[in-house]
Amino acid sequence: AQTVTQSQPEMSVQEAETVTLSCTYDTSESDYYLFWYKQPPSRQMILVIRQEAYKQQNATENRFSVNFQKAAKSFSLKISDSQLGDAAMYFCAYRSFGDMRFGAGTRLTVKP
């Protein structure tokens, strides 16, 4: 079964600085999708960014970008110019043709 590992239970960043959240996954599939979701204190799960495995170019959404290393099965999220509103739990997720699998999450704190 595919597994998703987030090795950083907690991270902190100073406002306006850059932080990178790590994610690794295990799969034997060649076609799949990777996602980062944000969960603020409101509990709502918000899709931040997605990456198709067949695309070599790293996805970018405004201040959020990913570093996708397919051979290493690594999918990290970089948040630039961190804002107080970025404070949340962040979940990495993997999906091939079946279920979506989630990591355990990283709690990000943003210090003013």
Add this chain to the structure above:
Amino acid sequence: DAGITQSPRHKVTETGTPVTLRCHQTENHRYMYWYRQDPGHGLRLIHYSYGVKDTDKGEVSDGYSVSRSKTEDFLLTLESATSSQTSVYFCAISPGYEQYFGPGTRLTVT
């Protein structure tokens, strides 16, 4: 806003009682999912549906059943709630490979 609502948003119930959680979507998507979220585990799939009356089990389906009699509604039932089912429950829809989530239901079983 993915047009997904969940009810109730909060519920406290006693061990051994039946509980039904409702997920409603306004966008007519075929696939719907129920997850539970627990500290240290992320989200884990309970059951999913790929059409009216078409459902299948997920990773943590024991103690749960589901029903889908209409495209827009997906019900999750705990036949006899246990304290281990205290959790936050999320419903999701899947227009493509991504999934969009409802606001969640916090269920406490005492």
